[in-house]
Amino acid sequence: DAKTTQPPSMDCAEGRAANLPCNHSTISGNEYVYWYRQIHSQGPQYIIHGLKNNETNEMASLIITEDRKSSTLILPHATLRDTAVYYCIAPSGTYKYIFGTGTRLKVLA
Amino acid sequence: GAVVSQHPSRVICKSGTSVKIECRSLDFQATTMFWYRQFPKKSLMLMATSNEGSKATYEQGVEKDKFLINHASLTLSTLTVTSAHPEDSSFYICSATGLAKQETQYFGPGTRLLVL
Numbered sequence: 001d002a003k004t005t006q007p008p009s010m011d012c013a014e015g016r017a018a019n020l021p022c023n024h025s026t027i028s029g030n031e032y033v034y035w036y037r038q039i040h041s042q043g044p045q046y047i048i049h050g051l052k053n054n055e056t057n058e059m060a061s062l063i064i065t066e067d068r069k070s071s072t073l074i075l076p077h078a079t080l081r082d083t084a085v086y087y088c089i090a091p092s093g094t095y096k097y098i099f100g101t102g103t104r105l106k107v108l109a
Numbered sequence: 110g111a112v113v114s115q116h117p118s119r120v121i122c123k124s125g126t127s128v129k130i131e132c133r134s135l136d137f138q139a140t141t142m143f144w145y146r147q148f149p150k151k152s153l154m155l156m157a158t159s160n161e162g163s164k165a166t167y168e169q170g171v172e173k174d175k176f177l178i179n180h181a182s183l184t185l186s187t188l189t190v191t192s193a194h195p196e197d198s199s200f201y202i203c204s205a206t207g208l209a210k211q212e213t214q215y216f217g218p219g220t221r222l223l224v225l
Binding site: 097098 | 111113115141143145152158200216218219
């Protein structure tokens with residue numbers, strides 16, 4: 001897996017966009033970037049993934065830089081229920097995920 | 110959809126006993142399943158990878174004789190914690206992926222094990 005680096009914590013006001021960065025400077029050309037979140041005492045929830053194009057789904061948008069060395073997960077209108085730990089993962093072709101420490105996002109009322 | 114269930118959600122057992130945790134993919138065929146453990150305020154740690162019909166591959170430092178993994182069908186994997194000790198108390202989470210899912214793993218809700 002490419003090593004990923006994320007800030008340990010972030011705060012965001014409710015209703016505002018939450019932008020969560022991830023650095024994956026050692027990523028190789030065929031490694032996808034995956035984002036998950038984990039709400040306390042639950043299993044991780046899949047959010048989105050991408051290779052090199054920006055992606056959007058009903059949960060979030062994923063912006064990947066042209067050199068693919070970093071990406072940003074965007075929650076367009078954060079709610080209190082988005083408070084969670086967010087993980088960015090770049091697995092190699094073995095399908096194994098190596099979880100880093102993630103970013104603890106706190107959405108403030 | 111891609112739903113993965115785990116059973117039980119919570120279990121308490123006595124030291125020295127064995128505990129079995131089931132992981133099921135409910136709406137897709139899971140060719141590969143993964144088992145993780147997570148200690149409080151820590152990240153998930155991969156324990157093992159299992160492919161349907163073959164032996165599991167364990168990560169370094171994980172005792173294969175203590176954590177028995179069986180993946181007998183495309184929808185079910187089990188983790189048995191044998192001769193459990195208090196230090197085995199943890200949150201155990203499984204995930205599954207399949208041919209149609211590429212590398213995307215879908216996670217179960219987790220099983221909280223407390224060994225007394």
